[in-house]
Amino acid sequence: MKNPEITLEPPVDAGDGLVAQQMVVNMGPQHPSTHGVLRVELTLDGEVVVKAVPHIGYLHRCFEKHCEQMNDYTKVVPYVDRMDYVAAMNNELGFAIAMERLMGIEVNDRVEYIRVIMAELQRIASHLLAVGTFGLDIGAFTPFLYCFIEREKILDIFEKASGARLLYNYIWIGGLMNDVPDDFRSDTADFVKSFRPKITELNDLLTENKIFVERTANVGVLPAKVALNYAASGPMLRGSGVKWDLRRDDPYSIYDRFEFDIPVGTGEKGTLGDCWDRYIVRVREMEESLRIIEQALDGMPDEGDVQEAIPKKIRPPAGEIYCRTETPRGELGFYIISDKSTSPYRVKARAPSFVNLALLPAISIGSMVADMVAIIGSIDIVLGEVDR
Amino acid sequence: MKNPNELHQNPNELHQNPNELHKNPNELHKNPNELHKNPNELHQLLSERFGEEHFEFHQDEKAEPWIVVSAGILKDVAKYLRDEPGLEFDTLMCLSGVHYHKEEQLGVTYHLDSTSMKHKLILKVLMPQEDARLPSVEQIWKAADWHEREAYDMFGIRFEGHPDHRRILCPDDWEGYPLRKDYQVQPYYQGMKVEY
Numbered sequence: 056m057k058n059p060e061i062t063l064e065p066p067v068d069a070g071d072g073l074v075a076q077q078m079v080v081n082m083g084p085q086h087p088s089t090h091g092v093l094r095v096e097l098t099l100d101g102e103v104v105v106k107a108v109p110h111i112g113y114l115h116r117c118f119e120k121h122c123e124q125m126n127d128y129t130k131v132v133p134y135v136d137r138m139d140y141v142a143a144m145n146n147e148l149g150f151a152i153a154m155e156r157l158m159g160i161e162v163n164d165r166v167e168y169i170r171v172i173m174a175e176l177q178r179i180a181s182h183l184l185a186v187g188t189f190g191l192d193i194g195a196f197t198p199f200l201y202c203f204i205e206r207e208k209i210l211d212i213f214e215k216a217s218g219a220r221l222l223y224n225y226i227w228i229g230g231l232m233n234d235v236p237d238d239f240r241s242d243t244a245d246f247v248k249s250f251r252p253k254i255t256e257l258n259d260l261l262t263e264n265k266i267f268v269e270r271t272a273n274v275g276v277l278p279a280k281v282a283l284n285y286a287a288s289g290p291m292l293r294g295s296g297v298k299w300d301l302r303r304d305d306p307y308s309i310y311d312r313f314e315f316d317i318p319v320g321t322g323e324k325g326t327l328g329d330c331w332d333r334y335i336v337r338v339r340e341m342e343e344s345l346r347i348i349e350q351a352l353d354g355m356p357d358e359g360d361v362q363e364a365i366p367k368k369i370r371p372p373a374g375e376i377y378c379r380t381e382t383p384r385g386e387l388g389f390y391i392i393s394d395k396s397t398s399p400y401r402v403k404a405r406a407p408s409f410v411n412l413a414l415l416p417a418i419s420i421g422s423m424v425a426d427m428v429a430i431i432g433s434i435d436i437v438l439g440e441v442d443r
Numbered sequence: 444m445k446n447p448n449e450l451h452q453n454p455n456e457l458h459q460n461p462n463e464l465h466k467n468p469n470e471l472h473k474n475p476n477e478l479h480k481n482p483n484e485l486h487q488l489l490s491e492r493f494g495e496e497h498f499e500f501h502q503d504e505k506a507e508p509w510i511v512v513s514a515g516i517l518k519d520v521a522k523y524l525r526d527e528p529g530l531e532f533d534t535l536m537c538l539s540g541v542h543y544h545k546e547e548q549l550g551v552t553y554h555l556d557s558t559s560m561k562h563k564l565i566l567k568v569l570m571p572q573e574d575a576r577l578p579s580v581e582q583i584w585k586a587a588d589w590h591e592r593e594a595y596d597m598f599g600i601r602f603e604g605h606p607d608h609r610r611i612l613c614p615d616d617w618e619g620y621p622l623r624k625d626y627q628v629q630p631y632y633q634g635m636k637v638e639y
Contacts, residue, residue, distance in 0.1 A: 112612040117621055119597075283558065286534045286586030299558060374506040377537060377554050377565070390539050390552065401622075403539040413589040442612060 063098070077105065082427060084113050090188065090431070091438030095415070099424055107419045107427070109412060114442035122402040128154060128228060128369040131402070136222040138406060139440040141184050144177035144213070145382035147226035152307050153378035153389040154228040158371045165359030166230055167309045172243060172351045173213070173225065174308075175344040179250070180209040181383035182337040182344075185435040189334060190261050192432040193270045198261040205253055212242050229365035244352055247345050254342060262338060271334060272325030275418045275430035279328065282414070289385025290340065291411045291434060294320040294333035301381040313350045315343045330433035337383075337435070370397055384408050384435060406440040479562035480530070482508040488530070492523060501567075509552070509565035514577040517568055518604075521583045524555065524564070532557045532564060535584035540594035542572075544624035549575040549600055570600070579605040597622035 066076040083094040092113035098106035118138060122131050135150045136143040148170055155162065187202030210220045216235045217225040225232045261267055277287070279295040292299055300317045302310040318339035320332025371393040379388040385407030392401040411434050419430050480488075486500045489510065497516050502508035512520055524532040537554040553566040568577050579602035581587045591602040592611040599620035602608065610617065618629045628637050 112610075112614070115612040117612075120621055123622075281585075283533050284585045286536060286584065297558075304558075304561075374503075376506065379536065386536065388537050388554070390537055390554070392541065401539070401541050403537065405537040405539075409589065410586060413586070417585075 075101070080424070084110075087192075090436055093412075093431070093436065093438055093441070095427070095431070097424065097427065102424050104419050104422050104424055104427065107416045109415050111409075111412070111438070111441050114438050116443065118404065118443040119402050122399050124398065126398045128371075128398065131399070132227060133222065133224045135404070136224060137439060138404060138443055139382060139384065139387075139408070139437045140221060141437055142177050142181040142383045143222050144173045144226065145181075145380070146387065147223065148174050148308070149378070149380040149382065149387045150389055151226050151228050152380060153376055153391055154369070154371065156378055157374065157376045157391060157393060158228075158366070158369070160229050160364050160366065162230060162364045163359045163361075164309075165356050166361050166364070168351050168355035169231060169235055169361065170226055171308060171310070171313075172348055172355070173216075175347045175351070176209050176212060176243070176246075178344045178383045179341045180206045182341050183209075185383070186257070186261070186334065186337055189429075189432040189435070190267065192428050193267065195261055195264065195267055198257060201253070201257060201260065205250055208246050208249075212239070212246065215239065215242070227365060228369060230363065231361040234361045240352060240355070243348060247348055247352075251342075251345060254338065257338065262335065268324050268331060270426075271330040271429055271433070274325075274330045274422060274426045275433060276326045277328040277414065277418050281417060282328070285414045285417065286410050287385070287414055288407050288410065289381070289383065290333050290336040291385060291414070293317065294336045294433075295328035296320050296322075296332075301379055301386060305379065307378075307380055310347075312354070313347045315346050318343065330429050333433045333435075368397070370395065379405070382407060384437065384440070385411060404443055406443060408434075408436040408438075408440045409443075412436050412441055479557075479560050481562070482510065482564060485530070485562075485564055486510050489520060489523075493520060507563075507565060509567050511567045511569060514568050514570060517566075518578045518580060518583070520566070521553075521580045525583055529560070530557070531559050534558060535580070535586045535590075536563075538580075538587055538590035538594065540598035540600050540622065542598055542623045543569070547572045549598055551577065551594060551600060553580075575600045576603055577601075578603050581605050596620070599623070 063077045066074045069075040078099045080097045080099055081094060082097055084092040094110040096108040096110060097104055118134055121134055125131060132147055132150060135146040139146050183202040183206045187199040191199040213223060214220050216239060217223040217232060277295050279297050282292045282295045282297065296319050298317050298319050303317060318336050320327055320336055322332060324331045373393055373395040375392040377388055377390045379386050386405070387407055388405035390403040390405065391399050394400040415431065415434065419427055422430065486498060490498055493516055497513045499511040500508065501511060524530050532555040534556045535553060536556045539552045541550040541552060543550055548569050549572055550567055550569045555564045555566065570577060577600070579587065579591055581591060589611060591605055592609060594600050595602060595608065596610040596612050597620055609615065613621070619626055630637060
């Protein structure tokens with residue numbers, strides 16, 4: 056295999072007969088803090104990172120080629136589950152909405168409300184994982200367990216509805232796999248009630264923890280203009296102070312019916328756009344998701360066939376569409392070209408983690424090597440989605 | 444060897460180069476929707492500026508309209524779209540390669556978005572299959588960096604002027620371009636059987 060050339064600066068005399076030189080260190084692909092199989096090639100000057108080159112593709116399955124050869128659009132849904140496997144509901148929702156827009160399908164209110172509740176529960180579950188493992192990466196073990204207890208409760212609700220705990224295949228093109236169980240409403244309401252105080256607990260444990268703040272404030276600073284030029288999205292962009300959320304700025308489904316705020320980073324603990332800002336945006340978004348779920352539970356109609364709009368045969372008209380939705384990680388876009396057959400001519404998934412990870416070299420240069428862990432954790436990548 | 448403190452100085456300084464032209468985030472939402480332009484108007488503007496022969500406006504009921512741009516002036520068009528007051532396409536949402544097998548063409552689709560003006564635009568560039576080359580827009584929108592590498596990896600489209608033109612998802616020594624419609628998987632990779 057051809058190795059890319061690595062050029063180091065020539066050694067320099069450090070006095071007392073000592074010679075100093077840059078060093079290349081491989082972080083990953085098997086490293087607990089890379090959240091999967093990511094390799095970062097770090098060039099270090101002492102403990103300072105002077106260059107960082109991410110190498111991806113270890114999980115590449117060519118999702119797009121599979122879609123083209125599946126010969127059935129319905130078979131694509133389980134595949135999008137496997138892109139961002141910790142936020143599968145949001146991926147399904149994104150794909151379903153793209154297909155429905157392409158085919159001109161309208162779904163009834165019950166479907167819309169269930170979808171929104173599922174998507175927001177999934178957002179909380181995904182943020183809990185992100186926040187928990189972020190703490191774990193930089194040495195806070197306990198909050199991780201607290202987060203997972205709460206995440207389990209959400210997975211239980213999903214399991215009751217879909218039969219699966221991680222990869223649901225629940226939101227279909229034109230509807231849902233099946234209606235929610237009778238106790239869905241009470242289960243969800245119970246969860247919302249019990250989860251609110253837990254956020255306060257998490258804040259006491261982690262958010263205001265002095266060690267945690269020291270490790271994350273002023274680290275990996277991402278200025279807003281850079282974030283926009285790199286097309287960063289989700290908490291990555293909002294952490295830099297840009298109020299941009301597709302649920303409000305390019306509304307889809309029924310998000311225009313709900314009242315919620317869009318939390319942004321303000322540089323409370325350090326510089327605007329640092330790791331702590333990205334972290335706190337996630338925590339505050341969980342509270343906003345709870346607000347949306349409460350409103351959706353109130354508005355959800357009791358009647359409605361969740362499968363009435365599912366087409367017998369999915370054969371969209373020739374044409375193309377780019378449709379984007381807000382997942383926990385940011386803007387998930389599906390670019391679908393249809394040639395009127397039963398499988399897509401081309402599908403491109405614009406995965407938020409893929410785009411956000413491209414920023415890593417830009418925000419890690421000049422940081423200490425120990426901070427790399429915090430920076431990668433704060434981007435919140437899912438390698439299944441990066442590599443597709 | 445540099446003093447670590449020097450390197451740490453001001454994180455903002457590290458980022459000066461590509462992005463000076465962006466606005467302050469607080470200004471982002473000042474403009475109401477009145478100022479936003481539809482693809483038709485944008486096509487007019489581009490034709491006036493660069494000459495009609497370079498653009499082909501495409502519209503039907505089935506899809507959002509798009510503009511086909513000739514590859515030669517792509518970079519100037521991109522710079523104009525980003526920097527011209529009133530257009531301000533500050534984000535490249537998505538860049539996708541496409542293989543038009545019947546036409547023996549490769550294409551690249553650019554989905555542009557303006558967070559301040561709230562308008563969107565779809566640009567397309569078409570190239571012959573045997574000689575698929577076009578200028579890179581990585582210097583205009585940094586987001587194009589990895590997307591262009593992916594399009595090269597999957598379709599074999601060359602982006603001239605890209606600073607790090609390597610494969611991104613497949614291994615460096617992989618043969619062929621998987622998302623082309625006539626792609627045949629290589630039987631062996633490094634002595635391992637590929638088909639399962």
